[in-house]
Amino acid sequence: MSDTFFVQQLRQHGYKITPQRRAIIEALAEAPLAPKASEIWEKIRQKYPDISPDTVYRNLTLLVDLGMVQQIYLRSKETSRFEVNIPHHHHLVCLKCGCYYCLEGCLVNEQDLEAAKQRGFTVIGHALELYGYCLSCQEVREEGLR
Ligand SMILES: [Zn+2]
Ligand SMILES: [Zn+2]
Ligand SMILES: [Zn+2]
Structure with a gap:
């Protein structure tokens, strides 16, 4: 960089x-x-x-x-x-430990941008993360349930 x-x-x-x-x-x-x-x-x-x-x-x-x-x-x-x-991309974010993984590419599709346009909305950017639990946090959760 x-x-x-x-x-x-x-x-x-x-x-x-x-x-x-x-x-x-x-x-x-x-x-x-x-x-x-x-x-x-x-x-x-x-x-x-x-x-x-x-x-x-x-x-x-x-x-x-x-x-x-x-x-x-x-x-x-x-x-x-x-x-x-x-380049621009999105993330998987763990809600427990806060770790993240970079995804490749963009998850916003043409349809969304078209919908924005139809509403007369000018899009200047977006944020989209997928939230959940990483592998090690899932294991801890499952152990806690046993
Ligand atoms: Zn985690
Ligand atoms: Zn990233
Ligand atoms: Zn994107």
């Missing part, structure tokens, strides 16, 4: 490459697992001690809105993880 792509994308949309934005992109690109907003903040704070969680979150939201970063909705109190969004 090169950050040149991100720099180009930001410029194309008329946004400046601030050191904070660069740091967020680097933190995302380096993380082995899609980090939570709080984890990204912890990482960036080492270099920019004055940065607020709010600034990190606002910039993350911007990158999500621009389609450069994908938000994984965990449905837990800790809400979301963030990963670089190339």
Whole structure:
């Protein structure tokens, strides 16, 4: 993952490459697992001690809105993880341990987009995760029932 792509994308949309934005992109690109907003903040704070969680979150939201970063909705109190969004895809999310698996491709079909169009709705993005229990969490659940 090169950050040149991100720099180009930001410029194309008329946004400046601030050191904070660069740091967020680097933190995302380096993380082995899609980090939570709080984890990204912890990482960036080492270099920019004055940065607020709010600034990190606002910039993350911007990158999500621009389609450069994908938000994984965990449905837990800790809400979301963030990963670089190339190419766009969806996730399986475990409701118990919060682990996730990346699926290939998009699950939204032409029919859905057509329905939106018929309602005069302009679609700018979407999120779709499949929620359930991963293999190890299922085993624990079954043991508990015995
Ligand atoms: Zn699990
Ligand atoms: Zn993914
Ligand atoms: Zn999709």
